[in-house]
Amino acid sequence: MAPKPPADLLMKNLPHLTFLRSFEAAARYLSFTSAADELNCTQSAVSNHVRSLEEFIGRPLFVRHPRSLSLTDVGEAYLPSVRHALQEIDSATQLLISQSHKREVVISCPVSLAERWLLKVIEGFSAAHPDIDLTIHSTIWVDVETNVSDISITINHVDDVMGPAVKLWDEKLALVCAPGFQVAGETLTRPEQLVQAKLIHILGRPIYWEKIAKHYGLTGIELKGGLQTNSSNMGLEFAANGMGCAVLPKTLVRSHVADGRLVEPFDFDLDCPWTYFATFKDKAATPSVKHFKAWLLKAAAEMEL
Numbered sequence: 001m002a003p004k005p006p007a008d009l010l011m012k013n014l015p016h017l018t019f020l021r022s023f024e025a026a027a028r029y030l031s032f033t034s035a036a037d038e039l040n041c042t043q044s045a046v047s048n049h050v051r052s053l054e055e056f057i058g059r060p061l062f063v064r065h066p067r068s069l070s071l072t073d074v075g076e077a078y079l080p081s082v083r084h085a086l087q088e089i090d091s092a093t094q095l096l097i098s099q100s101h102k103r104e105v106v107i108s109c110p111v112s113l114a115e116r117w118l119l120k121v122i123e124g125f126s127a128a129h130p131d132i133d134l135t136i137h138s139t140i141w142v143d144v145e146t147n148v149s150d151i152s153i154t155i156n157h158v159d160d161v162m163g164p165a166v167k168l169w170d171e172k173l174a175l176v177c178a179p180g181f182q183v184a185g186e187t188l189t190r191p192e193q194l195v196q197a198k199l200i201h202i203l204g205r206p207i208y209w210e211k212i213a214k215h216y217g218l219t220g221i222e223l224k225g226g227l228q229t230n231s232s233n234m235g236l237e238f239a240a241n242g243m244g245c246a247v248l249p250k251t252l253v254r255s256h257v258a259d260g261r262l263v264e265p266f267d268f269d270l271d272c273p274w275t276y277f278a279t280f281k282d283k284a285a286t287p288s289v290k291h292f293k294a295w296l297l298k299a300a301a302e303m304e305l
Contacts, residue, residue: 015056017089020082022049023061027079030069104133105292109153111138112232112252113276118153121299125292132288140231150289151296152279155249161277168300171275173208174253176236176262177245188245188265191216198244203230208247211270236262249274250305 025035026046036043054061061075071079109118114136122134137149156165183193191212199209199222206223213221227244229235232252239246240261249272256262278300280293 015053016049019049019053019056020086022046023053023075024079024082024086026050026062026069027071027075030071032069103131103286103288104135105151105289106135106137106149107151107153107292108137108139108149110155110232110276111140112236113153113155114138115233116255117251117303121296124299125295128295129288129291132291134292150281150285151293154277154279155274156277157274159273163279165277165279166297168276168278168297169251169303169305171272172250172305173211173247173268173270173272174250174257174264175212175245175247175266175268176239176253176257176264178240178242179260179263181242181245181263181265191218191266194218194245195220199226200235200238200244200246201226201228202232202235202246202248203228205274207273211273212247215268215270251276251303 021039022035022045025038026032029035029038032046032050033043036046039046050061057074057078059074060072061078063070063072107118115138118136122136125132126134139154153168154165158167161167177188181188183197186193188194188197194212194216195218201224202208209221209223212218213223227238229238232248235246235248236252236256238244240256245265253262253264257264278296281289285293
């Protein structure tokens with residue numbers, strides 16, 4: 001089998017696209033003048049394009065009459081393929097143009113973060129870019145279906161993340177309870193009281209309480225059972241209603257602490273082993289997606305825990 005010629009050689013053996021457009025328009029109108037009007041060029045230019053195409057092919061495409069044109073058999077046979085090819089090129093070009101100008105961003109994010117930190121990010125972005133539409137998919141445990149979102153925010157264990165995910169910040173742990181929350185008749189103010197306290201557990205995150213117990217050297221603390229939920233938001237609501245104390249990422253408790261619904265009974269500095277990562281669909285990203293990505297990363301960099 002003979003080797004295939006290189007791509008650049010194949011391209012040299014194809015007629016110029018301008019010649020094909022002039023031929024298609026002239027065939028549609030059976031007039032070089034009308035074709036020139038549509039293509040916004042001169043009649044002689046269209047005539048020269050068609051003549052160059054005929055020379056390239058080696059066969060006439062039109063019969064030139066004194067005041068009109070007619071297609072030759074070769075021209076009749078050639079026209080449908082040329083027209084189809086030009087339509088495909090035009091459709092592909094329009095699709096790319098429409099995608100590049102699409103002013104929409106789709107974001108997926110854990111519902112707990114979406115209702116707190118991301119809410120403020122979106123508020124600021126929408127004020128600065130009111131012409132860009134945002135769609136938010138709130139998630140619990142797992143992300144939405146692959147390829148749905150332009151930007152996906154997930155919470156992951158720091159040791160389990162691979163690939164292109166970008167860590168948004170170094171998360172910290174916070175222990176919170178309702179103002180005046182009591183343990184055995186006393187307001188919770190000391191770590192050793194946690195041994196007798198009602199604890200709220202986030203399913204899948206036992207390490208939160210384990211780290212607290214290890215940090216303070218507590219033995220006998222209830223690390224399982226009691227009040228449990230798979231939702232960080234629910235855990236916060238349980239704590240705010242005086243049903244126990246909870247350990248959660250500091251990012252999630254800040255607004256509740258700021259408005260007085262929750263308090264941190266004692267200070268400590270513990271890294272959270274679960275934190276937030278963002279994955280960006282950068283391939284063929286629209287300008288709108290790039291704008292939001294930059295805004296998101298700036299907001300993340302300005303986080304203070």
